[in-house]
Amino acid sequence: MTHPRFSTLLALVLIAVAECYHVVSAPLPCVRVAARATPAPVMMAKKQAAGKKVQVVLSQTIKGIGNKGELVLVAPAYAENVVVRGGLGVIASPEILADIAANAAKDAAAAKAAKDAAIDADKKLDAVFGKQGCLIKKSVGRDGAIFGSITAAEVADAIKERAGLVVDKKDIEPPTMKGVGTGTAEVKLHKEVTHKLKIVVAPATL
Template identity: 35%
Template sequence: MKLLLKEDVDGLGNCGDEVEVKDGYGRNFLIPKGKALLATPDNLKAFNHQKRMVQGKVAKIIAAARAVADEIAKATCLVKKKVGDSGKMFGSVTAQEIADLLKGQGVDIDRRKIQLSEPIKKAGEYKIPVKLHSEVIAEISLVVEAEKEEPAPVAEQEVAQEVNAEGKTEE
């Protein structure tokens, strides 16, 4: 089935591309979701006319995405996570946390644009891609530092043991 994409579809093509897909994928997903049209001569003609009208808007969108990419390139995110004695991190750094850190630096992006293959579970420096547009991909510099969990001071432990011992004798 030949379709004309109305928007960018990951792994398939960009807006305006004419693509060949399996019938079920086109009929059951792309067309009902409004992501594609059948590639008939009438639809091609109408889409090309609309595409000429929209090209100026697309250039503005790409320029805005590049401006955000420049801001992201300047920003460095620092995350401190607690680690245990064995060096294992409690929790992980997720795309949502990175988006919140960037928001704190004045860069507001959707967490789904941050392309983490899996949450970060080790301390270190990372370069994380952010897909702002099909033509604009920025990189975030992320530093994850290990924060050792401090054991309770010995004096506090002794006081806690004494309180527990006194409480048991009164019962």
């Protein structure tokens, strides 16, 4: 027959062992979850770093990247290993970027001034020649045909003499005319401004 005190002591020991087992076993799943979660921020950081680009100024044209003198975005490794080491360009420092911005502003101002001057010239041609047109005298044969053709140089000379404007003959497309009458010359004053000048051909005897 088992002694009551011994039975009580044995029960207490079994309860204590069971409690110890639960304490040790419970936290284990938490450790595994933390282990799976830890690499995520590291992977995100690597992706962000891989997507970063740097600005370079090309001193030579690189096919598929950009032309000489252009500011382009490339991967850091490509910038160092290909562009810089290959002598194809330089990393765009704050000083270089400031110079580029200043030159761009200067070029924009010059382009605006050139276009404004062309618009003014267009208005002056209208004011000087208007609807009556630019008179050019040519020798005429008995059949009424003019000798030669209307040349760009003749139109340029007439514009300079009567309007005081200098236009390169390369920028003038004269009309094709075989006799007296009227035609239209295209005077390119700017890449965005072209004046259509009425040409009046009359016999040189008049």
